Amino acid sequence: MARVSPIRTAEIVAVGSELLTPHRSDTNSLWLTGRLNDLGIDVRLKSIVGDDAADLESVLRLALARAELIITTGGLGPTVDDLTRDVAARVTGRTLELNEGVLEKIRSRFARRGLPMPETNVRQAMVPSGAALLPNPVGTAPGLWIETDERVLLLLPGPPRELFPLFDAQVQPRLAERNGAQRLRRRVLRLTGLSESAADERAQPVYSGFLSETIPIQTTILATPGQIELHLTAAGAGPEALDAALDSGVRRLADALRDHLISEDGRTLEQVVGELLEARAMRIAVAESCTGGIALGRLTDVPGSSAWVIGGIVAYDNAVKIAELGVSPALIEAHGAVSEPVGQAMAAGVRERLGADVGVAITGIAGPTGGTPAKPVGTVVIALDGPGRVVRTFAFAGDRSMVRVQSVAAALNMVRIALTSS
Amino acid sequence: MARVSPIRTAEIVAVGSELLTPHRSDTNSLWLTGRLNDLGIDVRLKSIVGDDAADLESVLRLALARAELIITTGGLGPTVDDLTRDVAARVTGRTLELNEGVLEKIRSRFARRGLPMPETNVRQAMVPSGAALLPNPVGTAPGLWIETDERVLLLLPGPPRELFPLFDAQVQPRLAERNGAQRLRRRVLRLTGLSESAADERAQPVYSGFLSETIPIQTTILATPGQIELHLTAAGAGPEALDAALDSGVRRLADALRDHLISEDGRTLEQVVGELLEARAMRIAVAESCTGGIALGRLTDVPGSSAWVIGGIVAYDNAVKIAELGVSPALIEAHGAVSEPVGQAMAAGVRERLGADVGVAITGIAGPTGGTPAKPVGTVVIALDGPGRVVRTFAFAGDRSMVRVQSVAAALNMVRIALTSS
Numbered sequence: 001m002a003r004v005s006p007i008r009t010a011e012i013v014a015v016g017s018e019l020l021t022p023h024r025s026d027t028n029s030l031w032l033t034g035r036l037n038d039l040g041i042d043v044r045l046k047s048i049v050g051d052d053a054a055d056l057e058s059v060l061r062l063a064l065a066r067a068e069l070i071i072t073t074g075g076l077g078p079t080v081d082d083l084t085r086d087v088a089a090r091v092t093g094r095t096l097e098l099n100e101g102v103l104e105k106i107r108s109r110f111a112r113r114g115l116p117m118p119e120t121n122v123r124q125a126m127v128p129s130g131a132a133l134l135p136n137p138v139g140t141a142p143g144l145w146i147e148t149d150e151r152v153l154l155l156l157p158g159p160p161r162e163l164f165p166l167f168d169a170q171v172q173p174r175l176a177e178r179n180g181a182q183r184l185r186r187r188v189l190r191l192t193g194l195s196e197s198a199a200d201e202r203a204q205p206v207y208s209g210f211l212s213e214t215i216p217i218q219t220t221i222l223a224t225p226g227q228i229e230l231h232l233t234a235a236g237a238g239p240e241a242l243d244a245a246l247d248s249g250v251r252r253l254a255d256a257l258r259d260h261l262i263s264e265d266g267r268t269l270e271q272v273v274g275e276l277l278e279a280r281a282m283r284i285a286v287a288e289s290c291t292g293g294i295a296l297g298r299l300t301d302v303p304g305s306s307a308w309v310i311g312g313i314v315a316y317d318n319a320v321k322i323a324e325l326g327v328s329p330a331l332i333e334a335h336g337a338v339s340e341p342v343g344q345a346m347a348a349g350v351r352e353r354l355g356a357d358v359g360v361a362i363t364g365i366a367g368p369t370g371g372t373p374a375k376p377v378g379t380v381v382i383a384l385d386g387p388g389r390v391v392r393t394f395a396f397a398g399d400r401s402m403v404r405v406q407s408v409a410a411a412l413n414m415v416r417i418a419l420t421s422s
Numbered sequence: 423m424a425r426v427s428p429i430r431t432a433e434i435v436a437v438g439s440e441l442l443t444p445h446r447s448d449t450n451s452l453w454l455t456g457r458l459n460d461l462g463i464d465v466r467l468k469s470i471v472g473d474d475a476a477d478l479e480s481v482l483r484l485a486l487a488r489a490e491l492i493i494t495t496g497g498l499g500p501t502v503d504d505l506t507r508d509v510a511a512r513v514t515g516r517t518l519e520l521n522e523g524v525l526e527k528i529r530s531r532f533a534r535r536g537l538p539m540p541e542t543n544v545r546q547a548m549v550p551s552g553a554a555l556l557p558n559p560v561g562t563a564p565g566l567w568i569e570t571d572e573r574v575l576l577l578l579p580g581p582p583r584e585l586f587p588l589f590d591a592q593v594q595p596r597l598a599e600r601n602g603a604q605r606l607r608r609r610v611l612r613l614t615g616l617s618e619s620a621a622d623e624r625a626q627p628v629y630s631g632f633l634s635e636t637i638p639i640q641t642t643i644l645a646t647p648g649q650i651e652l653h654l655t656a657a658g659a660g661p662e663a664l665d666a667a668l669d670s671g672v673r674r675l676a677d678a679l680r681d682h683l684i685s686e687d688g689r690t691l692e693q694v695v696g697e698l699l700e701a702r703a704m705r706i707a708v709a710e711s712c713t714g715g716i717a718l719g720r721l722t723d724v725p726g727s728s729a730w731v732i733g734g735i736v737a738y739d740n741a742v743k744i745a746e747l748g749v750s751p752a753l754i755e756a757h758g759a760v761s762e763p764v765g766q767a768m769a770a771g772v773r774e775r776l777g778a779d780v781g782v783a784i785t786g787i788a789g790p791t792g793g794t795p796a797k798p799v800g801t802v803v804i805a806l807d808g809p810g811r812v813v814r815t816f817a818f819a820g821d822r823s824m825v826r827v828q829s830v831a832a833a834l835n836m837v838r839i840a841l842t843s844s
Contacts, residue, residue, distance in 0.1 A: 020465045022456035025447055034444035043442045045477055048468040055467055062484055197500045197540040220439045220473065221501060231440060292722025293715030296736045300714025303790050303822055311742040314718045316733040320776055354742055368725050395535050398560060400725055402583055
């Protein structure tokens with residue numbers, strides 16, 4: 001067997017007009033990406049093309065000029081819509097030939113179900129010359145492995161129930177043999193309580209050196225409301241060396257981002273809070289005003305959260321703050337419902353009333369109305385009563401839903417910090 | 423203004439290395455496809471590119487050779503990873519220029535939050551020469567509209583909360599003006615409380631005739647946990663005729679699906695419940711056990727919900743059911759916490775304690791643990807106290823999060839039905 005170089009980069013091309021409607025997305029490529037990453041192969045680009053020969057041809061020609069492995073999914077069916085075989089033969093300069101062995105298998109599949117084979121299914125037995133056949137245990141269309149100019153073009157069926165077993169049985173072993181010990185490893189750092197640019201400003205001095213180290217580490221930064229993710233990836237031979245390099249990178253970033261770092265292994269903020277509470281045999285109760293139950297909803301998303309969540313009071317109306325949380329009407333009168341004294345009274349109230357170890361309160365102005373010059377929309381007070389007393393006033397940007405999401409993240413992070421330092 | 427031809431085809435390019443991992447998919451393009459279809463524009467191809475200038479450049483060059491409208495999402499952030507502006511300028515032969523107006527807006531956004539602008543954010547004020555600015559009401563990066571050789575290259579931010587309002591306020595009107603009367607109209611019927619196949623069984627006799635009518639109507643059925651959507655679309659030149667055809671189709675479907683129909687215009691269940699409560703000058707309180715605050719979180723998502731939500735009690739622990747909702751320990755002892763008598767006591771308790779007109783209670787077993795042969799995971803009791811008394815026990819399928827979502831939908835739908843018939 002000729003010496004071949006390992007494959008480092010792949011592109012995925014999903015074929016099918018239904019994937020260009022508002023209601024269907026290509027999810028095969030997520031699964032394939034996981035499998036390819038495990039083999040040390042990075043997915044560099046994905047395309048979604050309709051059942052259109054010209055579009056598919058231009059996408060495949062460009063992909064063949066760029067990536068070492070191109071995987072198409074879909075378009076191998078029996079109808080005239082199914083163009084992947086024809087276009088793949090054209091871009092690799094092959095002719096399509098009827099493969100009697102494949103035809104026989106398709107015929108006998110139909111025969112086993114007592115059916116004649118429709119004439120259109122002959123299309124599925126057409127094979128680009130020189131292609132290796134990858135038997136499909138579940139459907140009629142085999143996968144096709146075409147090598148051309150040091151590149152591999154791989155045609156796979158679209159239905160997940162055919163694609164997944166075919167990949168694992170036929171494609172994974174071939175790629176693993178070719179790539180040897182080559183692997184790609186990933187770490188996800190979750191951060192909260194700072195903006196994307198602030199996170200970047202603190203992380204950049206650390207990660208800017210990552211690419212020039214013995215084992216280079218790629219860093220990507222990712223922002224969603226109330227949360228930032230840093231993705232670190234390293235590729236190469238020897239999983240242990242990659243893990244060690246990533247561990248060291250994670251440690252250095254963690255030092256630079258302390259206080260904002262939720263987890264180094266992708267755990268969510270609510271999971272981390274739950275683990276901290278459970279380790280201390282403590283239980284939490286939450287009083288929510290502007291967030292209206294979202295903080296409690298997020299905490300109780302964690303399976304087994306009944307061990308460390310007692311419950312809470314959603315005090316949307318001031319009357320509930322007074323009657324159920326024991327906040328004095330005079331305090332609300334003097335400072336307003338969105339104020340640090342009222343926040344502290346709510347936190348203490350929910351802790352005492354529900355018999356919790358930790359009480360948290362969120363009161364603020366989520367908008368779109370209710371803001372004043374002194375307390376504009378986005379003003380949110382978060383108070384903690386339990387492991388020490390903390391109260392802070394935040395000024396969040398964004399619309400109603402964004403203010404609510406950021407408030408919940410900030411409240412859970414205050415609990416995390418208080419528990420970590422206690 | 424020069425006469426310009428309508429736009430019929432578009433390509434969407436999603437930019438961001440995180441979209442090439444196994445864990446994240448591009449969902450913006452689904453939303454955008456819906457909006458573009460409404461304007462009679464067909465999406466022909468989608469690409470997903472990492473934060474890599476060479477790859478983005480080759481994809482954009484090919485797209486500009488093929489489609490009339492190219493929309494990029496993402497890569498407009500403040501970090502060195504964010505390359506879309508630079509590459510777009512290169513492929514259209516423009517220079518990047520600092521726009522003082524944009525810079526000033528970014529600076530004042532930071533100033534309003536009492537923060538200095540990080541130096542990196544200057545990147546977001548760089549604009550390809552000749553590009554039209556599309557103000558971003560939510561974030562720092564404006565959208566950019568670049569016309570080149572009869573084609574439009576449109577750079578939009580990646581975060582959905584910035585992308586969606588920016589598209590609707592700035593892009594939709596420009597495209598609508600350009601495309602004239604050619605339209606694709608859509609109606610969305612929201613249903614709840616029945617399975618996808620049950621919905622289809624009832625709707626199919628009605629919609630089966632839709633395609634052979636003078637103005638054919640396409641019907642698509644779409645299921646998410648706790649909710650079914652029927653999308654009706656009609657395409658053609660006269661918006662009025664399309665609307666009339668769709669109205670007639672909606673009326674006939676609504677008759678077949680009564681009781682399960684939440685809205686005919688895309689309003690959410692919580693909006694409909696809020697409107698019903700507000701019209702009756704009633705206020706609601708919710709007692710949640712297994713749903714842990716999600717029902718209240720959903721109700722308070724609606725702007726202005728303080729007019730009709732008082733608040734609620736999240737009684738995750740039985741002690742809270744007893745102390746805060748006045749459920750008798752003997753009742754829990756006799757029937758269990760997940761039982762119709764306890765559900766009714768919780769609903770009455772939250773209504774009385776919080777002084778509401780309508781009390782709702784949800785108590786159940788969301789899993790993954792806690793199920794018994796008599797009350798397996800998915801058993802959920804929902805009770806209503808207020809406009810009559812109702813209690814029902816449901817058996818929901820699916821995992822923890824699915825059981826919780828379905829429970830909330832069922833509870834809100836019980837309120838809707840009770841208020842509609844009262």
